[in-house]
Amino acid sequence: MTHAYLSSAALQAEHHLPLSIQGLTVQERKHNILEDLWLDLQPGQTTVLLGPNGAGKSTLMHTLMGLIQPTTGTAQVFGHDVFTDGVQARARTALVSDSIGLLESFTVLEHFEYGQDLQPNWNQGRALEVAKHLQIPLNQQARKLSKGQKMALRTAYAFGSQPELLLLDEPTNGLDPENRSRFLSLMVDFVATGGTVLMSTHVLSEIETLADRLVIMKRGTLLLNAEMEDLRQHRNLVHVNFEQELNDHQLARLRNLPGVYKLGARGRSLTLHVRGEVALLAQMIEQEFPVLNLHIQPFMLEQIYTEAMGGQL
Numbered sequence: 001m002t003h004a005y006l007s008s009a010a011l012q013a014e015h016h017l018p019l020s021i022q023g024l025t026v027q028e029r030k031h032n033i034l035e036d037l038w039l040d041l042q043p044g045q046t047t048v049l050l051g052p053n054g055a056g057k058s059t060l061m062h063t064l065m066g067l068i069q070p071t072t073g074t075a076q077v078f079g080h081d082v083f084t085d086g087v088q089a090r091a092r093t094a095l096v097s098d099s100i101g102l103l104e105s106f107t108v109l110e111h112f113e114y115g116q117d118l119q120p121n122w123n124q125g126r127a128l129e130v131a132k133h134l135q136i137p138l139n140q141q142a143r144k145l146s147k148g149q150k151m152a153l154r155t156a157y158a159f160g161s162q163p164e165l166l167l168l169d170e171p172t173n174g175l176d177p178e179n180r181s182r183f184l185s186l187m188v189d190f191v192a193t194g195g196t197v198l199m200s201t202h203v204l205s206e207i208e209t210l211a212d213r214l215v216i217m218k219r220g221t222l223l224l225n226a227e228m229e230d231l232r233q234h235r236n237l238v239h240v241n242f243e244q245e246l247n248d249h250q251l252a253r254l255r256n257l258p259g260v261y262k263l264g265a266r267g268r269s270l271t272l273h274v275r276g277e278v279a280l281l282a283q284m285i286e287q288e289f290p291v292l293n294l295h296i297q298p299f300m301l302e303q304i305y306t307e308a309m310g311g312q313l
């Protein structure tokens with residue numbers, strides 16, 4: 001009976017999300033650095049945080065590691081509250097960030113020995129495997145490592161602790177192109193085996209490669225939280241060249257077509273920003289207007305970002 005109860009409790013614990021953030025607010029001298037953040041991460045997914053400098057991405061990651069106490073709100077890692085049950089939460093989480101200090105006089109190997117003493121789930125083989133993959137010199141002291149090698153060491157250390165949730169704060173900072181690509185392949189494998197990643201980056205190509213979900217932040221708030229697949233399928237630009245310049249009535253008609261949320265016109269050329277079903281809309285335009293040619297341009301990350309920053313999403 002007891003056994004059955006325990007199994008069901010264990011099962012329930014496994015149904016908790018890798019990360020659930022509820023109303024997280026961090027205030028510093030009456031200024032909200034994070035403001036009422038709500039975010040759930042699904043297992044086996046990579047969520048990328050994108051936002052301008054000072055948006056609050058690093059603050060969010062530090063708060064999720066229990067390094068900053070929130071003013072209000074909370075967060076759980078696999079059901080363990082980060083602030084009241086932090087040891088359990090952190091046993092399943094690792095942070096890679098250049099804000100994490102290294103032991104400058106310790107070699108790479110000595111860092112791993114330190115991990116063995118400190119981390120409850122330490123796996124020396126895994127740390128060594130990642131260190132080899134990222135080509136870090138094992139007997140080099142941290143102070144003699146390059147910026148990229150230091151980031152690689154933090155990555156290997158994080159994997160050594162066998163996390164299920166990885167928080168990555170601009171983790172490819174300083175990595176050369178080969179190591180950047182080795183790093184990305186590590187993340188792809190981690191997520192493919194059920195791991196969960198929350199990563200901040202300013203590199204749009206990394207988002208294209210890794211992200212399942214995109215979260216855009218500005219001044220401590222979330223401007224966008226969407227599945228990449230949804231963004232790819234449901235946001236398009238429609239470029240149209242007409243036989244003649246459209247009159248005001250025709251432009252107003254186009255502006256009011258379903259899904260159109262922005263329109264840019266220059267002479268006989270026009271660009272529509274469309275959310276949702278685009279093929280049908282293109283058909284309607286071709287039927288109703290004197291179209292010379294029409295071209296649908298799918299989702300572009302840069303455009304989504306610009307629109308989010310401008311408050312158009």
Ligand SMILES: Nc1ncnc2c1ncn2[C@@H]1O[C@H](COP(=O)(O)OP(=O)(O)OP(=O)(O)O)[C@@H](O)[C@H]1O
Nearest residue numbers: 028033051052053054055056057058059060170200
């Ligand atoms: N220790 C601190 N004390 C006071 N304000 C801070 C502190 N740390 C960060 N801030 C402020 O919090 C805001 C968010 O900073 P944060 O480093 O989290 O942004 P970020 O999105 O990670 O930026 P970046 O892309 O430049 O790394 C900024 O306005 C910053 O000035």
